[in-house]
Amino acid sequence: MAELHTSAPTTTYDTPTPRWVSLLTDVGRPVVAAWVMxxxxxxxxxxxxxxxxxxxxxxGMAGVLAAYAGIAAAVASKRPKGAPGKTSAVLGAWLSLATAMSAQPVSHMFVTGHWTAEPRPPVWLVVAVSCIPPLVLGHLLHLAATPVRVTPVIPQAQPVTAPVAPPASAQEPELAPERAPAPIEYSDPRCAAIRPLYDDGLRPGTKAMRAAIVAAGFESPSDGVIRGQLRAEIEQHEPHLAQLPPAPVAISA
Structure with missing residues (x-):
């Protein structure tokens, strides 16, 4: 028999974010981006x-690099995985970041005197910086011209399996006969003389019960014995009899 392994329930806590944290996040990101540019x-x-x-x-060099980084990052985040232009946009985002990062130390090396631009800047610097704007434009046009191919999802039909009917037996099993309820054994035999009075769907009165007891050959008991002892024992065995409506006085008499 397979064993059932139950794991303890995992409790999750939903901690609300303070308002100042949300405000700092919403306002801080654009402020930091603006200051970086x-x-x-x-x-x-x-x-x-x-x-x-x-x-x-x-x-315009600053504007070109800032726009290149923003557009490439936006295209890379919006293109679904595996879509045409996704890889190119990701590479463009990293390339724009590397270009912006390299521009700062190179410029600072000239400004701080570690390198000198006299009598003229190095040839490699002139060629590299001059090629940035057309290369950025070409890559952005490539991203704009690359279509986004969306593959429609066709739902597959689920196989319908008919329920397996149990094998029909040659002969239906015989139902066991219902057993009659066992008769109630009263401690006082006078209860058996009173019980048929309930068959009319009414709760018999004291006079009717006394008449039934006398008719059965017993001596007439007191009212307290009839109600507090005999009728109580009958209704103890069958509590629903106590809920029947009382019989009219004429019927009880």
């Missing part, structure tokens, strides 16, 4: 100027 913008602007753009156009 502001802090990164000077370094990206500086690299744009080193690559050859003028002061106004160099600010």
């Amino acid at each position: 502001i802090m990164c913008a000077p370094g990206e602007h500086h690299l744009g100027k080193l690559a050859g753009w003028n002061d106004t156009l160099a600010w």
Whole structure:
């Protein structure tokens, strides 16, 4: 016989989040994102100027990298797993993050004097920074042109199995005959003389019970014996008889 293994019920606790925590989370994330872009913008602007753009156009480097990171991250999160462009969007998100991170130390190396741009910046820096805007545009156009293929889910029909009918026996089993209830044995034989009076569906009165007792050949008992002893014993064996409506006085008499 297989043993049943029951595990203890797991209790979960739902702790409400304080209002100030929710407010700090909702407001803090956009504030931190804005400050990060502001802090990164000077370094990206500086690299744009080193690559050859003028002061106004160099600010576009900060906007290009910020937009690239946001768009690639949004596409990567919205594309379902296995959809076309999902892998490319994830790589683009990491690439934009790596580009933004590398722009800061490279710019700071020139600003702090560890590297020098005199008489001109290195060739590799000019080429790398100059290629960023067209590469970002090309990748974003690739993500925009990649369709999202949605595969419809077709519900499969569940097999219907007919219930297995039990084998019909050649001969139906015989039902055991119902046994008649055993007769009630009263401690006082006068109870047997009173019991038939209940068959009319009424609870007999004292006079009717005394008449039945006398008719059965017994001496006439007192009212207290009839009600407190004889009738009490009958209704103790069959409690439902005590709930019957009382017989009219004429019938009892």
